[in-house]
Amino acid sequence: MADMTGKSILIISMDAFEKSELFYPRSELKDAGATVHVASEEKGEIRSMDGLDWSDPVDVDKTFADVDIGDYDALVIPGGVANPDQMRTKETAVKIVRDFHAAGKPVAAICHAPWMLVEADILRGKRATSYPTLRTDLKNAGAKVVDEECVVDGNLITSRNPDDLPAFVKGITTAVTG
Template sequence: MSKKVAFLVASEGIERVELTEPWQAVLDAGHEAVLVSPKPGEVQTFDHLDKAEKRPVDLTVADAKVDDFDALVLPGGVANPDALRLDAAAVALVREFLTSGRPVAAICHAPWTLVEAGVLSGRRLTSWPSLQTDIRNAGGEWTDEPLVVDGNLITSRKPGDLPQFCGALVEALEHGAAAASA
């Protein structure tokens, strides 16, 4: 059965591979990927600090409803989650996804948005190492591992962890978030 996955990004600063590789994994598994952003139009991806491709927005945050999706992916890049955490509607959407029990997959700097959403208390996760103090201050338990699955929360540290991250995302779509941690 095909599932629908929201990929939430700001208008720029998205680490390209952290968007495109999970996106392709979702498509390869027979599911639908939808690019969601606070503003309509296009978003600018980056290869670290260099501009890469632009991608069209499919749906704005204002029009996105958690009940219309089976999972949420939060790609990293430093500027991307930093901008998202300043958008109250995007933060509310992330909070609603995580509390709904649907899988939420965040990589690299993306957990900054989870920090802002106030949903990390008692959760175990990983991220880019510079976020560990923010995560601990938000009540989360930070660990330096390629992949951490805590219930419906799937996290990885960096682009090098994408094979594990994408595998856990697809596993959660196929069998539920709890199965990904088994």
């Protein structure tokens, strides 16, 4: 994996994120030398889901309102059904996605997280993938939907499910380090 020393990554999430889709990228990116922060609507901790069961929590480093995108090199959005579904109703979270995209910084979304890209209206004309149940939403948002483990189109990085996590993280590190 590429050396991420000196790079800062922001993960945005709320309760009910898919455990592996936050824990795996966070661990891999930290192991590569990156500083990784988790932001959510409120301080404290957010809880993961492992399949259909509640699982391990993660500490929140800052609130959505406290995020300064200038402090970060990339944005990562984990899935889980409920996490992006509730997060896309939070304008501060959607604004983070829009702002990262507008700044040309990598925006990485896996599984159900591309709902955030739909809500931010940044998929028009882009190739993207997601969990199969979201693909009509992506298409309706103007994306060219493909079924590949990791799709990189400009600064957007998308993957389908937890099985794609190694390719997803490789896409993130490549986008950040060149």
